[in-house]
Amino acid sequence: MFSPEKPTIRDISKELGLAISTISMALKNHPRISADTRKKVQAKAKQMGYVPDPRLSSVMSNLKRKKADRLVAGLAYVIPSLQFDDSHKHSIFRSFYEGAKSRAEELGYRLESFNLRQDHITGSRLVSILRNRGIEGIVISPIFDGGKKLDFDWSHLSAIAFGHSVVDAGMNRVSFDQFHAVFHSLKSMARLGYRRIGVVMPGNADDRMHNLSLGGLAAFRTESPKQEIVPIFEGIDRRKFLHWFRKHKPDALLCHGLNWAKILHEEEVNCPEDYGYATLEFDAQNAQRAEFEDTDFQQQFARVSGMNQGSHYIGGLAVELLAQDLSLNLKGPSPRPKTTLVEGAWVPGQTLRKVTAE
Numbered sequence: 001m002f003s004p005e006k007p008t009i010r011d012i013s014k015e016l017g018l019a020i021s022t023i024s025m026a027l028k029n030h031p032r033i034s035a036d037t038r039k040k041v042q043a044k045a046k047q048m049g050y051v052p053d054p055r056l057s058s059v060m061s062n063l064k065r066k067k068a069d070r071l072v073a074g075l076a077y078v079i080p081s082l083q084f085d086d087s088h089k090h091s092i093f094r095s096f097y098e099g100a101k102s103r104a105e106e107l108g109y110r111l112e113s114f115n116l117r118q119d120h121i122t123g124s125r126l127v128s129i130l131r132n133r134g135i136e137g138i139v140i141s142p143i144f145d146g147g148k149k150l151d152f153d154w155s156h157l158s159a160i161a162f163g164h165s166v167v168d169a170g171m172n173r174v175s176f177d178q179f180h181a182v183f184h185s186l187k188s189m190a191r192l193g194y195r196r197i198g199v200v201m202p203g204n205a206d207d208r209m210h211n212l213s214l215g216g217l218a219a220f221r222t223e224s225p226k227q228e229i230v231p232i233f234e235g236i237d238r239r240k241f242l243h244w245f246r247k248h249k250p251d252a253l254l255c256h257g258l259n260w261a262k263i264l265h266e267e268e269v270n271c272p273e274d275y276g277y278a279t280l281e282f283d284a285q286n287a288q289r290a291e292f293e294d295t296d297f298q299q300q301f302a303r304v305s306g307m308n309q310g311s312h313y314i315g316g317l318a319v320e321l322l323a324q325d326l327s328l329n330l331k332g333p334s335p336r337p338k339t340t341l342v343e344g345a346w347v348p349g350q351t352l353r354k355v356t357a358e
Helices: 009-016 020-027 035-048 054-065 091-106 123-132 178-191 212-223 238-248 259-266 282-290 295-300 311-327
Strands: 073-079 109-115 137-140 158-162 172-176 197-201 252-255 276-279 305-308 339-342 345-347
Touching: 009 020, 009 035, 020 035, 073 091, 073 123, 091 109, 091 282, 091 311, 109 311, 137 311, 158 311, 172 178, 172 311, 178 197, 178 212, 178 252, 178 276, 178 305, 178 345, 197 212, 197 238, 238 259, 252 259, 259 295, 276 282, 282 305, 282 311, 311 339
Parallel strands: 073 109, 073 137, 137 158, 158 172, 172 339, 197 252, 252 276, 276 305
Antiparallel strands: 305 345
């Protein structure tokens, strides 16, 4: 007979005649326990109505962490060797890493960085290093040339990637919500009176983001019939951009970064008098502005309107989600991969103004 009270691991142990440690590891899918035993234990636990106590798990985790002789568990932050080996220099990507490192330390992990191309580490060598160091969890940095698979075997690792640039099947992800960012940025600009808003996409940016930006634009246009349609500009060519700008005459731009504002500044097109400007990378604006030596431009764009991605927070969240998978011993490609979307926050600045209808 089962106890009418909430069953415990000890109760399951008595029912099956197995050690408490065996029951505990079987419930966590530990590979040291055979698959048959794990299935038997988990079936009995379900039958008895066993539910783990998250408070007890937290206490036990803290007790283990405080053992003096316990080594700090390691996680790896992997910058893949897929064509673009300078991705870590991008300010948002760097913020991902800093957020991940900070949160890892708070959770009792050490985070080791591996830039595969820069450090001349092959995929097989990386796997060997991680195995020797007892590292079972990896965070995958974004890459600019999307649509690529990792060139190493991560089937025995818990893994999470930023965004969609790595396309391995079964990869769990955490990502800035591009649909929400574009939709709400455009709504915020429209509330100020802008009616001919041009959206600028650099190269294959939206392909890497599963066309979520285009989805946000489409939703905005559907809900905003008073808006005049301005064709999207895609690419990085200065001459083509200026031709597009002069032909379609947008009254405001929504862009990634500040480069397009710098081009128009050099053409003596003034912001916000002649047009409004907003960035989808608000949290990177200080680093991007510092790349330009033009002091007049720096003053004019000292406070850019835009969407704060919260990249430091996203980096920390990736580690939290990875730690959850590690606690459940979930390794390799997931049969039902998860994508966690993080909404940005709109921040008003000096590059947009209230527009009155003419």
